[in-house]
Amino acid sequence: MTGQDARSHEGAPSPGGYVAVCLEGDIRNGQQQRFAVAGRDILLVGAGGRVFALANRCPHMAKPLEGGRVTGMSFTCPVHAAQFDLETGRSIGFPKTGPLQRFDVRIENGRIFVGIERNGPD
Amino acid sequence: MDSFIPQRPQVDYLEGIRSYDDVPAGSVRAKAPYIDNGTDLIDPRRYRDPAEAVREWDKLWTKVWNLAGIASDIPNRGDWFKYDLGKESFLIVRGDDDQIRAFYNVCPHRGNQMVRTDFGTANECFSCAFHGWKFGKDGSLLSVKEPETFRREVLDGAPGLTEVRCDVWGGIVFINMDDDAGPLLDFLSVIPDHLAAYRLENYRVVDDVEYIYDANWKTSLDAFVEFYHADQIHPELGQAMETYYCQYDLYPRGVSRMILPLGNTPDKVEDRDTPNEVQETMIRQWEGDPEEWKHLRGADYKQAMVQVKRRLAERAGWTHCDDLDDDQMVDDLNYLIFPNVTTNTYSDVNYLQIFRPHPTDPMKCIWRSITLVPPAKHEGFRPLELASLGQGNTIDAADKDLSVRPPTRRVTDPADTGFVLEQDALLVPGVQRGIESRAFKGYRLSEQEIRIRHYLAEVDRYLAR
Numbered sequence: 387m388t389g390q391d392a393r394s395h396e397g398a399p400s401p402g403g404y405v406a407v408c409l410e411g412d413i414r415n416g417q418q419q420r421f422a423v424a425g426r427d428i429l430l431v432g433a434g435g436r437v438f439a440l441a442n443r444c445p446h447m448a449k450p451l452e453g454g455r456v457t458g459m460s461f462t463c464p465v466h467a468a469q470f471d472l473e474t475g476r477s478i479g480f481p482k483t484g485p486l487q488r489f490d491v492r493i494e495n496g497r498i499f500v501g502i503e504r505n506g507p508d
Numbered sequence: 509m510d511s512f513i514p515q516r517p518q519v520d521y522l523e524g525i526r527s528y529d530d531v532p533a534g535s536v537r538a539k540a541p542y543i544d545n546g547t548d549l550i551d552p553r554r555y556r557d558p559a560e561a562v563r564e565w566d567k568l569w570t571k572v573w574n575l576a577g578i579a580s581d582i583p584n585r586g587d588w589f590k591y592d593l594g595k596e597s598f599l600i601v602r603g604d605d606d607q608i609r610a611f612y613n614v615c616p617h618r619g620n621q622m623v624r625t626d627f628g629t630a631n632e633c634f635s636c637a638f639h640g641w642k643f644g645k646d647g648s649l650l651s652v653k654e655p656e657t658f659r660r661e662v663l664d665g666a667p668g669l670t671e672v673r674c675d676v677w678g679g680i681v682f683i684n685m686d687d688d689a690g691p692l693l694d695f696l697s698v699i700p701d702h703l704a705a706y707r708l709e710n711y712r713v714v715d716d717v718e719y720i721y722d723a724n725w726k727t728s729l730d731a732f733v734e735f736y737h738a739d740q741i742h743p744e745l746g747q748a749m750e751t752y753y754c755q756y757d758l759y760p761r762g763v764s765r766m767i768l769p770l771g772n773t774p775d776k777v778e779d780r781d782t783p784n785e786v787q788e789t790m791i792r793q794w795e796g797d798p799e800e801w802k803h804l805r806g807a808d809y810k811q812a813m814v815q816v817k818r819r820l821a822e823r824a825g826w827t828h829c830d831d832l833d834d835d836q837m838v839d840d841l842n843y844l845i846f847p848n849v850t851t852n853t854y855s856d857v858n859y860l861q862i863f864r865p866h867p868t869d870p871m872k873c874i875w876r877s878i879t880l881v882p883p884a885k886h887e888g889f890r891p892l893e894l895a896s897l898g899q900g901n902t903i904d905a906a907d908k909d910l911s912v913r914p915p916t917r918r919v920t921d922p923a924d925t926g927f928v929l930e931q932d933a934l935l936v937p938g939v940q941r942g943i944e945s946r947a948f949k950g951y952r953l954s955e956q957e958i959r960i961r962h963y964l965a966e967v968d969r970y971l972a973r
Contacts, residue, residue, distance in 0.1 A: 416912040433912060446637075455587065455629040458915035464586070464631040467623045480624045481637040 393421050403503035410496045413437045416456050424502050428489065431472065434459050438472045439500045441487035445477070451486075461486075516752075521955045527755035527767040528835065536702040537767065537835060540757035545961040549950030554964070555724045555943045561870035565594055568847060568970045573675070573682040573695045575849045575862055576600055578878065579608060580679055580712050581913050586630045586645060590623050591683065595867050598672060598683055599623055601630065603645040610674035610683045611647050616667040626916050634669075643669050679709035679880075680860075697763035699843050703853055705836070707828040711858050711880035712910040714891045714903045718876045718918045719925050719933060720866070723940035725848060725873035726964075729863040730951075731936050732850050733842070733959040735768060739776065741931050744898055747786040748809075749840070750774050756958055762846030762966025764959040770838050771810025780807040786898040787813075793892050793900060794820050794856070813838045817855060824884035829855050844959060846966055852894060857881050859894040871940065876916075877929065879903065883910050895926020 393408070405423050413419060413432040420442055421428045429442040433456050440461070442450050449465040460478065462469045469478045475485040490501035519525060522542045531537045554560055576591035577600060588601040590613060597613035599622055613621045620638040633650050634643045640653040647669035655663065673684040675692040677700055682692050693700055721728045731737065738751040745751075750769040757765045773780040773787070783806045788798035796816030804812055814834045821829035821837075829837060832855050841853045852859040858880045866872035881891040890902035919925060922933035942948055953961055 414911065453586075453629060453631040455627055457627045457913050460915060462625055462628040464629050465635050466637040467625055467628045468637075469625045469628075478625075 393419070402501070404490075404492060404499040404501045407439075407498050407500050410437075410493050410498055413498065418452065418454075418456070420452050421500075423500055426502055428500060428502075430491075430498065430500075431456060431461060433461075433472050437491050437493065437498055439489040439491050441489075443487070444468055444483075445486060446481055446483040519955060524757075524955065525753055525755060527750070527753050527769050527839070536698075536705075537755075537833075539755060540759060540765075543758040543962065545758075545958065545965045547953075549952060550960065550964065552943045552948050552950050555727050555940070556871070558870050561724075561865060563971055564865070564967070567972065568967060569594055569685075569865065571684075571686045571689060571970055572847055573684045573689065573692050575845065575860070576610065576674075576681045576683045578679060578713055578880065579676050579681050579709070581627065582608065584629065587628075588623065588630060589627050590625065592864075592867070594865055596685070597621055599634075599669070600674065600681055600683070601634075601645050608674055608676060608681060609646065610672045610681075611669035612672060614670065615641060616649075616669070617641050617652075622669070627913060647671050678703060679711060695761060696845065697759045697761045699763060699845060702765070702843070703841070703851075705828060705831040706853060706855070706858070707882075708853070708858055708880070710828070711882050713878055713880050713913060714910065715879040715893070715895075716876070716914060716916045717895075717925055718874060718916055719920070719922065721863075721873045721875050721933065722871065722937040723873060724871055724943075725863045725865045727940045727943060728873050728875060728936050729848060729850070729963075730957075730960050731932055731939070732861055732863075733764065733766065733844055733963070734957040735766060736954060736956040737935075741935055742928055744786060745928060746774060747777060747784045748773065748790060748898060751776065754956070756956060758958065758962045762844070762963045764844045764962050766842045766959065768840035768842060769810075769835070770840055771813040772808060773806030775807075777806070781805050783809050783812075789898055789900045791816055793902065795823070795889075796820075810838060821855065823886040824856075824882070824889060825886075826855070826882050826884070828882065844963060846963055854894070857892055857894050871944075875925075875933075877925070881910075893926060895929040897928055899927045901927065 407421050407423055413430045415432045418429055418431045427442040429440045429451050431438045431440060440451060442452055444451050444463045446466055446468040451463055453464040455462045459472050460469050461472050466481055468481050468483055470486045471478055475488050477483045492499040524539060526539050528537060574593055577589045581589055582602045585602055585604050588599055591598045591600060598610050599613040600610045602608050613623060615622055615636040618638060620636055622634050622636055630645060642650040644650050649666045649668045675682055677692055677696060735751055735754045739746055751774060755767040787809050791798045791812060794816045801812035814837050817837050837855045843851045848863045850861045860878040862876045864874040866874060879894060893901035893903050922930045925933050
């Protein structure tokens with residue numbers, strides 16, 4: 387995936403702020419895919435049977451998260467190995483940094499919707 | 509003195525106890541020729557003298573092949589894992605040429621550890637989080653931040669990451685700090701041949717646990733290379749697992765094996781007619797129905813387990829089982845990979861236990877268990893939790909398709925190591941305390957405990973005793 391352009395989803399968000407991004411089956415456990423969603427660079431990550439939507443920007447040094455590693459329910463940045471808890475967004479261990487910016491995800495009728503105006507669940 | 513009266517015929521130590529009556533010549537299950545390591549007491553100073561730990565670091569740990577991790581945990585180029593041993597730490601990475609290499613986890617600039625987490629992926633390179641020096645996946649130095657601020661000679665030689673030897677057998681990654689050490693396959697002695705049919709390279713990690721034992725690494729290991737303790741420590745297992753007719757085999761290079769036959773009610777159990785709860789629980793764990801086997805005596809119950817596991821193998825698509833005989837389908841083959849790894853190898857699970865010395869306290873060790881299973885093609889497969897064998901527990905892997913590597917669980921409650929393993933975890937610290945007593949003169953070992961004497965003899969060869 388690294389180096390490829392993000393798939394674009396520039397359609398206007400629904401009134402609730404959710405944008406249909408892809409099919410549920412597109413993001414399997416351990417997989418990730420980058421999307422441009424209403425002007426935002428979003429990384430969808432599958433882990434633990436769920437899908438997480440992250441801003442594709444590591445809070446440590448603003449490098450892209452795309453290409454990082456999913457282990458259990460954590461995600462490790464591919465540049466300096468900053469690690470984050472996907473469920474809380476919290477930085478774990480070294481290098482310590484701020485939390486991931488995350489967005490709410492809904493799955494309806496087999497499609498993944500990202501709430502670009504809504505932070506992910508704490 | 510009644511307890512000294514044998515209930516069975518005296519064992520001819522040269523012949524040993526055999527698990528099978530009918531092993532064909534040349535079978536990997538055949539009894540190995542006896543290796544005589546004597547009958548002396550085992551000096552307790554090995555287990556309690558801090559100077560011994562220093563000797564072991566200098567002459568053992570830095571010379572042997574050490575199990576560092578699992579190759580399938582780094583399936584893609586750029587994937588890496590960290591491995592800590594004593595005061596050292598290593599970075600194992602799959603390069604752009606698909607080769608697995610190992611490096612000391614040390615930035616040559618100021619010594620910062622390049623990675624601190626267990627697993628990761630490097631997109632383009634490794635970037636030190638201290639000052640941003642960048643290194644290729646082959647360890648070469650790619651760039652230095654603000655190089656114009658260094659006097660030229662400081663960067664002479666473009667210092668990269670320091671490589672250590674690395675090799676893979678059976679999907680297991682080993683490293684060796686000694687450039688003069690022999691090849692890994694020689695070091696592993698008979699194990700690659702004995703376990704070839706299991707095709708362990710196909711097994712995947714479903715659980716990974718670490719726990720600190722308040723005991724020297726050898727005190728801890730010693731409880732896992734004999735089953736003489738099973739009746740007292742693991743009475744539940746003894747309902748369906750042999751605790752007497754276990755076969756102890758010694759091989760060159762400190763390697764050894766015990767075979768733990770599984771399935772029939774052992775002759776130590778009073779009721780050998782009715783299948784017991786432990787046996788029936790195992791049948792359920794392998795997706796069988798105990799009602800189908802009610803007609804069997806407990807003493808003859810192994811055939812039920814063989815049949816149930818063959819059916820499971822068929823559903824799961826485990827073609828390696830076609831090359832395993834009925835005993836291999838069910839029994840536990842426990843090998844010691846010298847010096848500090850035991851396997852519990854089954855047709856459906858491989859349970860590795862690694863006993864590493866604590867980095868600062870020789871009276872502690874880092875116990876780690878890694879559970880691997882062959883991927884199953886059918887829906888609903890739940891891997892057996894071997895650490896709780898006989899208790900009905902399965903591993904609730906977050907990702908049933910084994911596509912996501914579970915994290916290493918660092919637990920502090922021994923109950924979190926598993927039902928059977930908790931029994932050992934609670935046992936071992938008390939053994940260490942006893943060994944440290946001035947009253948204790950040294951191990952007096954039975955022929956069921958000869959694997960201890962055997963690997964210690966190999967340790968002595970490394971320590972030049």
